Amino acid sequence: xxxxxxxxxxxxxxxxxxxxxxxxxxxxxxxxxxxxxxxxxxxxxxxxxxxxxxxxxxxxxxxxxxxxxxxxxxxxxxxxxxxxxxxxxxxxxxxxxxxxxxxxxxx
Amino acid sequence: xxxxxxxxxxxxxxxxxxxxxxxxxxxxxxxxxxxxxxxxxxxxxxxxxxxxxxxxxxxxxxxxxxxxxxxxxxxxxxxxxxxxxxxxxxxxxxxxxx
Numbered sequence: 001x002x003x004x005x006x007x008x009x010x011x012x013x014x015x016x017x018x019x020x021x022x023x024x025x026x027x028x029x030x031x032x033x034x035x036x037x038x039x040x041x042x043x044x045x046x047x048x049x050x051x052x053x054x055x056x057x058x059x060x061x062x063x064x065x066x067x068x069x070x071x072x073x074x075x076x077x078x079x080x081x082x083x084x085x086x087x088x089x090x091x092x093x094x095x096x097x098x099x100x101x102x103x104x105x106x107x
Numbered sequence: 108x109x110x111x112x113x114x115x116x117x118x119x120x121x122x123x124x125x126x127x128x129x130x131x132x133x134x135x136x137x138x139x140x141x142x143x144x145x146x147x148x149x150x151x152x153x154x155x156x157x158x159x160x161x162x163x164x165x166x167x168x169x170x171x172x173x174x175x176x177x178x179x180x181x182x183x184x185x186x187x188x189x190x191x192x193x194x195x196x197x198x199x200x201x202x203x204x205x
Contacts, residue, residue, distance in 0.1 A: 005137035012138040012182065050160035054132040 007061040029070040035077060047080060055079045108152060108199065110170040116146045118174060119205030120197055132160040135201040143205040144176035147194055155198070170199040 025033075039047035055076030059067070067075060081087045100106075112118055122140040123129040134156050149172055154165025178191040185191070 009137050011136040048159050050132065050156040051162070053156075054160035057132060 006057065008057045008064055025070075032070040032074045032077070036073060039077065039081075046084065046086060047077065051080050052076050108167045108169055110149050110152070111199065112146045112149070112170075112172060112202065112204075114146050114148055117143060117205045118146060118172075118197075118202045119143045120174070120201055121203055123201060129157075132157055135197055136195075138181060139174075139176065139195050139197070142176055142181050144174045144180070144195075147173040147175040150196060153198075155200075171196055172199065172202065174202070 036047060036052060038044055040049065040052075052073065053076075056064070056072045058079075059072060059075055063075065064072065078087065078092055082089055082092065120135055120139045120142055123135070124133060124140075149170065152168040152170045155163075155167070155169045156165070159165040173194050174197050175192050175194045177189075178187055178193055179185040179189060181193055
């Protein structure tokens with residue numbers, strides 16, 4: 001029996017040439033990376049890389065395909081922290097609304 | 108978990124999804140399942156990522172191997188050189204003697 005592969009299992013798919021950029025990261029990407037390192041540090045111990053990966057694999061196909069690399073990380077970190085009760089969805093929604101308001105963005 | 112394979116052993120990657128109904132976070136990509144290669148090295152034993160991903164403790168630790176496949180054995184119609192290889196790190200519970 002052959003099972004259709006999951007949308008995140010892309011090895012061997014044809015995406016064309018690999019886009020080459022200058023390898024620099026935006027500030028938000030550095031922050032997401034730092035957050036993962038902090039949460040997975042022995043002193044904090046709230047995340048494992050395998051949980052990060054599982055979170056990424058369950059974002060849903062549309063989100064998975066739309067988000068850049070660190071966008072997937074950020075969404076997975078939020079998802080796992082909500083799952084563990086560290087944050088609530090309401091906490092997250094409130095903070096996002098606050099930051100959007102500060103920047104004059106529409107809700 | 109004892110390492111049961113060593114360098115040079117022929118192994119086949121099982122399809123634990125199709126054969127045993129494994130679901131969720133799986134560490135063997137579909138493209139290598141059912142393919143036969145050779146143990147290149149034993150990498151050590153590590154907590155099982157498939158249970159660590161769900162908050163488990165990852166025990167028993169699973170032996171991890173680097174498995175070398177001929178590209179032509181992995182990709183149907185591979186047009187490159189006959190001795191081109193791809194190496195994939197695969198946990199022991201995905202492998203059987205091949």
